[in-house]
Amino acid sequence: MAKGIWVFVEQSQGKIRKVSLELLSQAKILANEKGEELAAVILGQGIGSLAGEAAQYGADKVYLADDAKLAAYTTGAYTSVLAKLIRENEPNLVLFGNTAIGKDLAPRVATRAGVDVAIDCVGIESDAANFVNLTRPIYAGKAFAKVASPSARPIMATVRPNIFPLAEPAAREANVVTVPVSVDEADLRAILKDVISQAAGRVELTEANIIVSGGRGMKGPENYVMLEDLADVLGAAVGASRAAVDSGWKEHKFQVGQTGKTVSPTLYIACGISGAIQHLAGMGSSKVIVAINKDPEANIFAVADYGIVGDLFQVVPVLTEECKKLMA
Amino acid sequence: MNIVVLVKQVFDTEAKIVIGSDGKIDDSNVTLIMNPYDENAVEEGLLLKEKFGGEVIAVSVGTDKAQETLRTALAMGADRAVLVNDPAIQAASDEFAAAQALAKAVSGLNPDIILTGRVAIDYGSKISGRVAEALGIPHVNTVTKLEIDGSKAVASREVDGGSELIEVTLPAVFSAQKSLNNPRYPTVAGIMKAKKKELKTATLVDLGLDPAAVAGKLQILGFSLPPARKAGRKIDGEPAAAAAELAKLLRGEAKVI
Numbered sequence: 016m017a018k019g020i021w022v023f024v025e026q027s028q029g030k031i032r033k034v035s036l037e038l039l040s041q042a043k044i045l046a047n048e049k050g051e052e053l054a055a056v057i058l059g060q061g062i063g064s065l066a067g068e069a070a071q072y073g074a075d076k077v078y079l080a081d082d083a084k085l086a087a088y089t090t091g092a093y094t095s096v097l098a099k100l101i102r103e104n105e106p107n108l109v110l111f112g113n114t115a116i117g118k119d120l121a122p123r124v125a126t127r128a129g130v131d132v133a134i135d136c137v138g139i140e141s142d143a144a145n146f147v148n149l150t151r152p153i154y155a156g157k158a159f160a161k162v163a164s165p166s167a168r169p170i171m172a173t174v175r176p177n178i179f180p181l182a183e184p185a186a187r188e189a190n191v192v193t194v195p196v197s198v199d200e201a202d203l204r205a206i207l208k209d210v211i212s213q214a215a216g217r218v219e220l221t222e223a224n225i226i227v228s229g230g231r232g233m234k235g236p237e238n239y240v241m242l243e244d245l246a247d248v249l250g251a252a253v254g255a256s257r258a259a260v261d262s263g264w265k266e267h268k269f270q271v272g273q274t275g276k277t278v279s280p281t282l283y284i285a286c287g288i289s290g291a292i293q294h295l296a297g298m299g300s301s302k303v304i305v306a307i308n309k310d311p312e313a314n315i316f317a318v319a320d321y322g323i324v325g326d327l328f329q330v331v332p333v334l335t336e337e338c339k340k341l342m343a
Numbered sequence: 344m345n346i347v348v349l350v351k352q353v354f355d356t357e358a359k360i361v362i363g364s365d366g367k368i369d370d371s372n373v374t375l376i377m378n379p380y381d382e383n384a385v386e387e388g389l390l391l392k393e394k395f396g397g398e399v400i401a402v403s404v405g406t407d408k409a410q411e412t413l414r415t416a417l418a419m420g421a422d423r424a425v426l427v428n429d430p431a432i433q434a435a436s437d438e439f440a441a442a443q444a445l446a447k448a449v450s451g452l453n454p455d456i457i458l459t460g461r462v463a464i465d466y467g468s469k470i471s472g473r474v475a476e477a478l479g480i481p482h483v484n485t486v487t488k489l490e491i492d493g494s495k496a497v498a499s500r501e502v503d504g505g506s507e508l509i510e511v512t513l514p515a516v517f518s519a520q521k522s523l524n525n526p527r528y529p530t531v532a533g534i535m536k537a538k539k540k541e542l543k544t545a546t547l548v549d550l551g552l553d554p555a556a557v558a559g560k561l562q563i564l565g566f567s568l569p570p571a572r573k574a575g576r577k578i579d580g581e582p583a584a585a586a587a588e589l590a591k592l593l594r595g596e597a598k599v600i
């Protein structure tokens with residue numbers, strides 16, 4: 016008999032990622048409604064102290080797999096441990112953040128469990144017959160599909176960051192279960208040789224609350240400094256349109272849109288971006304959109320909550336200064 | 344070297360999505376293209392062939408229309424193509440089914456290397472890990488650089504906040520990030536040649552797969568469009584004044600900074 020709702024809690028250098036806390040917060044509401052137990056599953060090394068935080072965000076139980084073999088994420092070792100845990104405990108639902116790790120791990124674990132996984136979900140609703148129905152974007156958010164897994168268990172999904180609000184952490188304790196770690200030989204055929212971290216400080220694009228993004232109107236890579244300045248003041252991430260990336264001004268990993276990243280920040284500031292349909296698909300679910308563009312006919316204005324028709328080279332520096340004053 | 348590239352036919356990125364009167368996505372007035380990241384996968388396969396020799400085989404799951412996408416891969420330089428076309432997969436319409444079918448088709452080709460795009464831009468599907476798992480071999484996702492040395496490969500992969508170097512034993516599956524390479528355009532000669540290259544179609548039974556084994560796990564209950572956004576307020580005035588007003592509105596009215 017399948018039971019329980021699980022959240023794969025992603026940690027990096029001893030810190031739980033925000034999207035995992037969002038998932039615990041939302042899964043707690045669902046678990047209460049369903050009368051199910053909520054479990055956090057944490058893999059890593061030296062992660063014992065994270066169980067308490069998972070409990071504060073709603074976990075009734077914490078599965079801790081604490082082992083040197085799990086110190087850094089590798090697909091094989093993490094799949095081995097997680098798939099085994101799922102097989103032994105048969106949860107109803109397993110949720111992952113739609114992060115680089117979640118997107119890598121969930122499809123592999125799902126296939127081993129003989130189920131599918133819905134990617135980048137933006138909605139989870141309780142359903143009497145299907146347990147839950149999931150809403151997943153298709154064509155990067157140009158449309159949505161509601162999907163369900165009527166019989167296969169567990170139901171698995173990766174969930175987009177910034178969709179569910181964080182709960183107030185409560186003083187609670189969870190039942191901590193130590194997971195014995197053994198990795199199948201076959202899962203050791205990929206070896207992590209090196210990790211190259213980029214300069215710290217900038218928040219990851221998909222998890223950012225605020226994104227400052229630049230398009231063709233930026234005119235050249237050197238002008239992104241202006242957006243970096245604004246982003247520094249706002250604690251924001253910097254993004255780019257396909258036009259800017261195709262021009263070689265920014266790396267592809269900064270691209271927002273259907274062939275880049277799909278984002279849902281609280282505030283999206285589009286500078287010199289015309290608003291091609293594939294770009295709008297990638298950021299259309301932002302809560303507040305600001306457009307700064309000298310072309311009054313630009314498509315971006317049709318979706319912007321606030322628009323300034325004007326020269327971004329004059330507008331953005333003043334915006335940066337004004338924000339600095341307001342936020343001081 | 345046996346190189347297999349998995350490609351998918353998708354709507355063009357400029358396509359508007361329309362839900363038809365039958366509640367399904369209307370594909371009647373849409374330009375179909377090869378999934379953009381799969382172009383990078385094909386390119387990488389061709390580069391490997393140029394370096395190590397061997398054969399590049401393009402494989403897809405789809406309807407008759409998907410032949411066009413396979414012809415594109417052939418025109419770019421792939422040697423032959425296989426289309427898995429079976430109503431049972433269309434009915435299942437989930438990636439579990441597609442991955443099982445692809446894995447079975449691929450296993451018969453004895454690949455050393457399997458390449459595909461890091462994501463399909465339609466359903467956001469991540470087929471690489473599923474196919475690798477079904478084949479029982481390793482995979483590396485979001486690859487920005489790939490080097491082969493005998494029976495080993497070293498791949499750079501993009502992760503949140505940096506990159507990783509991963510060494511795998513072949514055979515293995517790699518999913519291509521955009522920055523892996525610059526896909527070539529098919530030449531006219533390539534397009535002419537592609538017409539004569541082998542493009543085989545296989546059903547599940549041809550592959551030796553029981554349609555029940557690929558029965559979908561996820562069902563689509565329905566489609567919807569995002570709520571239309573309305574144009575908001577235009578802030579007029581001199582650039583400096585407008586910028587100051589905007590900052591105030593973001594703080595006081597929208598409460599987002």
